[in-house]
Amino acid sequence: MGSEQALSEVVESAKERFGRLRHLVQKFLDDDDVPQECLPLLQECAEIWSSYVDACQDITMQAPKEDANRLSKAFLRLNETAFLYYMIVYALLEDTLPRLKEFSSNKDQNVRNLYGERIQLLHNDPNIERIRNVIENYPKFIQLQTIEPGKLSSMLHFHGDTLLLIDVRPRSEFVKAHIKCKNIICIDPASFKDSFTDQQIESVSLITSPHSDITLFSNRDKFKFIILYTDTQLHNNFQQRQIRILAKILSQNSVIKPLSGTKILILENGFSNWVKLGGAYQSSVSETAHLTSSSSTPAFGSPQVPTGLFNQKSLSPNKDKSMPMVSMNTQPLLTTVQRPQLPLYYPDLPIIPQPSPNRNSPTVQKFSPHPPTTLSKLNTPSTIQNKANTVERISPDIRAAQAHAYLPPASNVFSPRIPPLPQQNLSSSRQTILNNSQVLDLDLIVGLENIGNCCYMNCILQCLVGTHDLVRMFLDNTYLNFINFDSSRGSKGLLAKNFAILVNNMHRHGAFTPPNVRTIPVQTIQFKKICGHINPMYSESMQQDCQEFCQFLLDGLHEDLNQNGSKKHLKQLSDEEERMREKISIRKASALEWERFLLTDFSAIIDLFQGQYASRLQCQVCEHTSTTYQTFSVLSVPVPRVKTCNILDCFREFTKCERLGVDEQWSCPKCLKKQPSTKQLKITRLPKKLIINLKRFDNQMNKNNVFVQYPYFLDLTPYWARYFNDEAIVNEDIPTRGQVPPFRYRLYGVACHSGSLYGGHYTSYVYKGPKKGWYFFDDSLYRPITFSTEFITPNAYVLFYERIF
Ligand SMILES: [Zn+2]
Structure with a gap:
């Protein structure tokens, strides 16, 4: 610009x-x-x-x-x-x-x-x-790291006890509302200055604070993370400056408690953005819930569960930033600010039709074959015809599920009527013929211009473009039927439209080219501009983490196409409901949780890429458990620090039962105190397209370069949670939505990273069908692989697998 x-x-x-x-x-x-x-x-x-x-x-x-x-x-x-x-x-x-x-x-x-x-x-x-x-x-x-709302939300879920939050807003605002969590204090931004030490914060800034605040602050070195946040939108630069000063005081001017083992992070885009994205907050209106321990044992299905909403965090701040300061100030605290119309960068774009009122049109069904049962257009029941019966009988149950988190065991209406999973014949779907007789070559091969440090974007685009089911809908324009202009977290189709433009350009340049002809690289500058418009992080020419970009893009496309994007998030379960949910099998509970998720997040993107895992805490004294469910579009698995390992070692590590250290012990709601406890993750839903991120970077951004062996065919059936421990497999009566073992996958894309996180380079390998085989992409350059297993590389960072049947 x-x-x-x-x-x-x-x-x-x-x-x-x-x-x-x-x-x-x-x-x-x-x-x-x-x-x-x-x-x-x-x-x-x-x-x-x-x-x-x-x-x-x-x-x-x-x-x-x-x-x-x-x-x-x-x-x-x-x-x-x-x-x-x-x-x-x-x-x-x-x-x-x-x-x-x-x-x-x-x-x-x-x-x-x-x-x-x-x-x-x-x-x-x-x-x-x-x-x-x-x-x-x-x-x-610059050294101070920030944390995205979604990440903070999940940290609060899983490691709530290890976090100290410091609200750097005037105390009056803090009292009105603040982030809901166990350990939180307020330090008024006007109560300290640049030259202060941590001792002065204790002795001067907190002089009028409640005793609990002072105690928490004096124990600050016992926390793994200190998260600072302020309100970046409702106020002037003063608070933004003060938050940095406070971080500096705590990290560098600390004379009594140097924070060697504590990491200081600043919440991106502040409190009102947190609220806007649905983050859990405590307001003075509901004083009863004030600082209960529920934050460390998050309520099932609570709005802060990082669903698509939270993964979407990057969409909102930018829009809000274009709001003039003045009008922000006139907004009362915590109200949702009306978003301005986003500028359209492509005036010559075909006019986007409004979402079809009849969403059960054949095109819609092609990509959303299984709308969650309650959203089966209750207002247009005539279109459902012979399914109507099912719908009518299912809906009350799902509504019951919303309210009670479990289905009455007697209801057995689901299983016989669940349509079979659409099974793509992978080998024969390489070419698609459209209604308008335009023939597509889904195995297109073309380079992407690198407009300065954007290899992180290019490598992900190449891998995603290797996902036929995704690309097809953007090439044949079916995606246009799904754009939800009312989606509260979407970009009103801006991202989806520009992704379509890019994909169509790639097709124009790279489809049907004979092997010995070089194709002209495709420009990505406009697409990157749009990404930067939605999330300022991508407007800069700095190197970024490609797996974060992958999440950003998928979540952004999802929100643009989210058929339920305008629905309000479901209300949290009560303690009683949560207890009930805890008693049913993990399969049933996770399936119910998935149904709940679909009520607010339903799109072709979710259908293809979204998975889910459960996290269970268990008290070792009374054996009480608490389980939460989270969805993912990119599954990050830890990489063990060994000489060599197999990807299954990563999955073993990811799902192993972990004994929590003394400082991170769970406070058991049954024993009513911190107890020796364990934590275990289980994968409860494996998607059609599974994107696996090998978590090579630790919190300090050190890279683990171990060669993780990954196979061409991957069987994850053993890592799909049938049950926890001794739980019996029971006769289920909820939609399976494809969650029927086995879970066998085939590799089709590899995003590679060499060097350090921000200084390295990204490339990719993508499978281009049986005739063309695997190709290596390095920005504008590409070539066929030189030996048959070249795509199995120590540099692998993000792996793209598709389910085979
Ligand atoms: Zn206990």
Whole structure:
């Protein structure tokens, strides 16, 4: 966009003026023969000064570009330049000039007045404080890591006890509402300043705080993570600056409790965004629930379960950022802000039809063969015809499930009527003929331009484009029938439309080309711009984590196509309901949880990619358990630190029963205290397309380079949870939705990473059908593989498997 160019022009002109200043100062410092007349020098100073002020104004104009977490490099350079500028003007005016004999002996009142004015200006310039802050905080806050709302939500679920949250908003707002979790305190942003130490935070800032806050804060070094958050949207830059200062105080100015084993993270986009995304929060209206231990034993189906909603977090902040500050301020706390219409980047795009009122049209059914039973268009029952019976009988049960988390055991209406899983004949679906007789080549081969550090995007695009069921709907435009303009977390089709444009470009360039003809690489700049528009993280030219991008893209497409995107999230289960749910088998409970999930998240993307796993905590004293269910589009499995391992070792590690350490023990709701406890994950739903991320990076971003062997054919049946421990397999009466063993998969894409996380390079291998075989893609370059197992590589980072039957 144009503003970037304007910014670099400002930087350049500031640099030029900076050069002149340096020259001038040098003249003062080097020349023993100082100029006789001070007035011309002062005049020059005045000129430079005014151009300095201009530069500051330019900065101020650019300042709204400053993201809550990241400064663009250009913006920083500009600040640096302005700061140096200031230093030199300062040195010139305050230091050098007064020490000159000519100056002190000069009786000319004009000179003295001029001098006085300059000094006054310098001292009163509010920009200086700002610029100084930016410079001083920059290197530190760049190191400060942020945490996405979705991640925080799941950390609160699984490791709630290891987290201390610090709300850096005025206490009055904290009292009104704050993030719901076990350990949370408020430090008012106005209660500390840059020069404070952690001791002063204790003795000064918290002086009027409740005793519990003071105790928690004094135990801060006992937590694994300290999460800071503020409200980046309802307020000015002050709070954003204070949150960094507080992080700096805790990490660097800590004189009494150095936080060596505690990691400080800042919640991305602040509190109102958290609320908007459905994160659990505590408001003063419901005081009864205040700081109960339920945060460490999250309620089943609670809204903060990272469903598509939370994976979607990146969609909202950007839209909100385009809101003018002023109107944000007029919004009462916690209300949802009306989102502005997103600009359309492709005015020549075909007009998108409104979602068809009859969603049971054949095209719809092609990609959403199993709408969750309750959403089977209860308002258009005539279209359901012979299924009507089922629907009517199922719906009350599902509603019951919503309310009670379990189905009456007597109801056995589901199983016989569940339509069979659509079974793609994988080997014969390589070519598809459309109604309009356009023939598609789904094994298209084409490179993607690298527009500066975007190999993370290209490698994922190549692998996703290797997913026929996904690409087909964007090539034949069926996706248009699904765009949900009312989807509260979507981009009103912007991402989906631009993905379609990209995929169609790739098809135009890369389909039906003979093996020896080089295809022209496809431009990705427009697509990247859209991604950056939705999540500012992708507007920069910095390297990113490709598996995060993969999640971002799938979640974004899902929300655009989410047929239930405008529905409100279901209410949390009561303790009693949760207890009931805990008693039924894991298969049944997970299937019910899946049905609940579909009521708010239902799209072709979910149908293809979304899986689910259960996390169960167990008290070792009374054997009480608590299970939560989470969905995933990318399954991250840990990579053991050994010399070599097999991918099944990763799955073993992922699902092993883990004894929780003393500091992370679960507080058992039955024993009513912290007890020795275990935690275990079980995969409860394996999707049609399984994307596996080998978690090679730890929290410190160290990379584990172990060669993880992964097979071409992968059988995950043993890792699919039939039951926990001694649970019997019972006769199920809920939709299976494809969850019938065996779960055998075939590899079709590998995204590889070499080097360190932010400095490395991404490439990919994608299977292009039996005729063409595997291809290697490196941005705009591609080639067939040179030996048959080349795609089994130590650099593998994200694996794409498709289920075979
Ligand atoms: Zn217990």
